[in-house]
Amino acid sequence: MSAPELSEAILATLRRVVPAAPPQIVPDSPFRDQFEMDSLDFLNFILALEKEHGVKIPEGRYPRCASLAGATKVLEEALAASVR
Amino acid sequence: MTDAWVGIRAEIEGPDWTPQNITAFTLTRHVRSGASERVALRWRPRSGPTSTYTYGDLDRAASRFASGLVREGIVEGNTVAILAGRIPELVVAVLGTLRAGAVSTVLFSSFGPDPVLRRLQKGTTHLLVTTPRLYRDKVAPIRDHLPELKQVLVVDGPGRLAALAAQQDPPEGTKDFGAWLAQGDPAFPDADVEAEDPALLHFTSGTTGEPKGVVHVHDAILAHAYTGKRVLGLDAGTRYWCTADPGWVTGISYGIMAPLARGATIFMDEEEFDAERWWENLNAERTEVLYTSPTALRLLRRMHTAGVTGGPFPFLRSVFSVGEPLAHAEAQWGRTVFGVPVRDTWWQTETGCIVVATCWDDDPKDGAVGRAVPGFDVACLHGTAGHEVVAPPGEPGELCVSTPWPSMFRTYLGNPNLYARSFLGTWYLSGDVAQLDAGGWVSFVGRRGDVFKSAGHLISPAEVEDAMLQHPAVSDVGVWGRHDPVAGTVVEAHVVLAQGYAESEELTRDILGFARARLGPALAPRAVRFRTHLPRTPSGKILRKDLGNTQP
Numbered sequence: 001m002s003a004p005e006l007s008e009a010i011l012a013t014l015r016r017v018v019p020a021a022p023p024q025i026v027p028d029s030p031f032r033d034q035f036e037m038d039s040l041d042f043l044n045f046i047l048a049l050e051k052e053h054g055v056k057i058p059e060g061r062y063p064r065c066a067s068l069a070g071a072t073k074v075l076e077e078a079l080a081a082s083v084r
Numbered sequence: 085m086t087d088a089w090v091g092i093r094a095e096i097e098g099p100d101w102t103p104q105n106i107t108a109f110t111l112t113r114h115v116r117s118g119a120s121e122r123v124a125l126r127w128r129p130r131s132g133p134t135s136t137y138t139y140g141d142l143d144r145a146a147s148r149f150a151s152g153l154v155r156e157g158i159v160e161g162n163t164v165a166i167l168a169g170r171i172p173e174l175v176v177a178v179l180g181t182l183r184a185g186a187v188s189t190v191l192f193s194s195f196g197p198d199p200v201l202r203r204l205q206k207g208t209t210h211l212l213v214t215t216p217r218l219y220r221d222k223v224a225p226i227r228d229h230l231p232e233l234k235q236v237l238v239v240d241g242p243g244r245l246a247a248l249a250a251q252q253d254p255p256e257g258t259k260d261f262g263a264w265l266a267q268g269d270p271a272f273p274d275a276d277v278e279a280e281d282p283a284l285l286h287f288t289s290g291t292t293g294e295p296k297g298v299v300h301v302h303d304a305i306l307a308h309a310y311t312g313k314r315v316l317g318l319d320a321g322t323r324y325w326c327t328a329d330p331g332w333v334t335g336i337s338y339g340i341m342a343p344l345a346r347g348a349t350i351f352m353d354e355e356e357f358d359a360e361r362w363w364e365n366l367n368a369e370r371t372e373v374l375y376t377s378p379t380a381l382r383l384l385r386r387m388h389t390a391g392v393t394g395g396p397f398p399f400l401r402s403v404f405s406v407g408e409p410l411a412h413a414e415a416q417w418g419r420t421v422f423g424v425p426v427r428d429t430w431w432q433t434e435t436g437c438i439v440v441a442t443c444w445d446d447d448p449k450d451g452a453v454g455r456a457v458p459g460f461d462v463a464c465l466h467g468t469a470g471h472e473v474v475a476p477p478g479e480p481g482e483l484c485v486s487t488p489w490p491s492m493f494r495t496y497l498g499n500p501n502l503y504a505r506s507f508l509g510t511w512y513l514s515g516d517v518a519q520l521d522a523g524g525w526v527s528f529v530g531r532r533g534d535v536f537k538s539a540g541h542l543i544s545p546a547e548v549e550d551a552m553l554q555h556p557a558v559s560d561v562g563v564w565g566r567h568d569p570v571a572g573t574v575v576e577a578h579v580v581l582a583q584g585y586a587e588s589e590e591l592t593r594d595i596l597g598f599a600r601a602r603l604g605p606a607l608a609p610r611a612v613r614f615r616t617h618l619p620r621t622p623s624g625k626i627l628r629k630d631l632g633n634t635q636p
Contacts, residue, residue, distance in 0.1 A: 082121065
């Protein structure tokens with residue numbers, strides 16, 4: 001999957017987990033600056049990404065998943081690691 | 085007041101103390117005694133460096149705010165509401181409101197427009213402090229329903245307090261907080277209030293959909309100051325972090341009132357829970373006393389197990405927990421990681437201050453919250469309604485607190501009958517079921533009535549159901565808690581679909597999204613289960629406690 005496709009997939013997951021996410025997301029800005037996302041939402045979002053993409057995201061990378069750009073990068077790395 | 089409180093008053097207030105205003109205690113006293121340069125608040129914004137505000141800074145800003153209220157025509161007893169996250173302006177607005185003799189209420193910023201409207205209406209809000217985004221999302225859509233609301237101030241770029249000019253144009257119908265504050269009088273005095281005048285209004289969930297407006301008076305500060313000292317061990321200069329959001333009573337009583345009354349230094353982080361940041365904060369701020377919740381401890385533990393960890397914490401002296409009973413696993417884990425025991429506390433919005441606790445100088449007892457804080461008398465009552473008697477040691481009953489005490493609530497706004505029903509003789513009936521052993525240790529069993537806690541916060545199923553019933557596909561709905569490894573309990577909706585609708589993932593999403601947009605993340609359900617009917621009593625009342633156990 002290319003990075004833009006991955007971003008689209010992440011947005012789809014995000015909207016499933018946080019139904020209040022707005023249609024437009026600024027990739028480099030934290031989700032929490034753009035809409036309401038509490039810690040439970042955030043955790044559910046990451047668990048959903050893991051499940052849908054069949055990867056494990058190390059907890060240490062969780063904070064980097066706080067924006068669309070960050071989450072895309074982390075997921076890319078996780079996918080690469082699972083291929084190896 | 086009982087003899088015990090006469091002694092406590094003398095000890096906490098000292099000789100010749102007459103002022104009654106909460107701000108006399110939390111600000112004026114420190115400034116007059118030469119402590120105006122002591123740090124009152126350290127605030128870490130979402131991004132950027134931590135800023136520092138002294139007692140003098142807060143005192144002047146609160147005065148500016150109070151004088152601004154007078155300029156706006158707000159009079160003693162009017163309500164000022166604050167809808168914002170953890171920002172210094174919130175502290176200033178709360179203190180400034182009290183200084184002016186008005187009533188302060190803080191709403192949880194994670195509430196959606198429906199719960200915000202109900203609370204603003206119930207409190208008859210005259211002035212609101214919020215942020216541009218929260219105003220746009222949650223207040224602008226409902227403002228037409230709030231005829232009493234004269235003025236809205238928006239905080240754009242928090243942390244600056246008074247500023248001569250707005251950073252950006254405030255939304256239509258609002259004024260910039262900083263520019264408004266800058267016009268105020270930095271030496272405005274404490275309003276001359278009576279000890280029994282209303283000061284703080286908190287909303288809590290009831291068994292009906294209507295939130296309960298819990299009213300506390302200025303004298304409550306005596307109980308905040310006393311328990312801040314006796315339970316938490318706060319003193320002048322203690323570096324203290326209460327992680328609770330100011331939208332809940334803990335974030336006010338112990339996030340602002342108790343530490344300022346004790347002359348301590350508050351730390352406040354604007355960001356939501358973030359394990360890495362939290363570990364960092366503890367040592368960067370040299371935190372001595374931490375007051376947090378089992379939900380936060382569960383999250384920290386989970387991250388710690390996965391390698392996101394910190395410590396040792398050489399500055400940390402005590403850790404306290406509130407919100408729901410502390411589980412054995414979290415308590416054990418906490419002791420190992422923090423290097424100090426995690427001590428539990430119990431109290432309610434209605435009690436205004438901690439009533440049962442393992443105090444800072446007491447050893448925790450496994451499975452028990454603690455004992456009645458000296459000055460309080462508690463008992464478990466059981467038996468038939470109206471004829472309750474004190475249960476023998478070890479037997480469960482409704483936990484009751486002997487009245488009165490300074491931070492006891494003085495009414496439920498607009499509902500004096502419900503208030504009267506909260507007492508039996510001289511006992512306040514808490515609605516929590518507990519048992520007391522022969523040594524006075526209190527353990528919790530459950531909660532009476534149709535409310536439950538999620539992430540430590542009381543949820544009213546009826547309030548959630550009311551919003552969900554507005555969805556065209558929902559013909560009937562029952563809401564109750566479902567076990568969750570992190571939150572402890574999450575909100576789950578059991579939905580009976582209307583004619584012509586069928587179960588699908590899209591419909592689930594649509595219903596959840598609909599509820600979320602109205603209720604906000606604090607109240608909205610996280611899961612939906614479709615059912616053909618709901619379990620009910622013969623009289624038609626939903627058996628909410630059976631929802632999780634019965635077949636669809």
